[in-house]
Amino acid sequence: MTSQLNVDTIKGNETAGSITIQGEGSKTTNLQQGLVKAWIQHNAGTSITDSLNIGSLVDVGTANYKPTFSNNMANDDYAAAGMVGNADGRYCAATEMTTALVDTHYKRGSDGNASDISESLLLVVGDLA
Numbered sequence: 001m002t003s004q005l006n007v008d009t010i011k012g013n014e015t016a017g018s019i020t021i022q023g024e025g026s027k028t029t030n031l032q033q034g035l036v037k038a039w040i041q042h043n044a045g046t047s048i049t050d051s052l053n054i055g056s057l058v059d060v061g062t063a064n065y066k067p068t069f070s071n072n073m074a075n076d077d078y079a080a081a082g083m084v085g086n087a088d089g090r091y092c093a094a095t096e097m098t099t100a101l102v103d104t105h106y107k108r109g110s111d112g113n114a115s116d117i118s119e120s121l122l123l124v125v126g127d128l129a
Contacts, residue, residue: 037078038124040067044116053124063106063114071128072099078126080104085119092120099129 010031012019019031038053042065046057055070080102082092089109096103104122108115 032127033125036123036125037073037128038067038069039122041119041121042067043119049119060103061114063116064103065106065120066101066103067122068101069099069124073124074127074129075099078124080122080124082106082123083121084117085121090115090117092122 010019017032020028021031023029036052038051040051040054040057041049042051042057043049046059046065048054048057051067053070055068058066058068060066076097076099078097080094080097082094082104084090084092084106090106091109093105093107094102095105102122102124104120106115106117106120107113
């Protein structure tokens with residue numbers, strides 16, 4: 001039998017910011033901790049293809065971009081992971097993480113020099129303010 005649940009808000013009975021769900025097997029996980037809080041896909045320059053919780057994207061210089069959050073993070077202890085669309089050994093490094101933004105640099109793996117990218121993706125997980 002198939003079930004469907006339609007709701008507008010899910011809120012914990014005892015702790016509003018903490019909902020535990022059944023994970024794999026007998027394991028449980030915290031729903032809020034497992035959600036991506038911000039992400040962006042963009043091309044070279046400030047051309048945002050799509051995003052969530054990103055207010056703006058600043059092109060600081062060659063291969064250096066600063067996406068700012070629409071809703072800030074609670075602290076600078078969040079995790080940010082970046083990916084590059086080019087398949088030639090380029091990688092993303094976050095050099096500054098504040099509650100309002102994450103400063104990303106795109107480099108070539110062969111020599112570590114800054115290298116403009118044609119497409120990138122950044123994911124942010126952690127606690128919103």
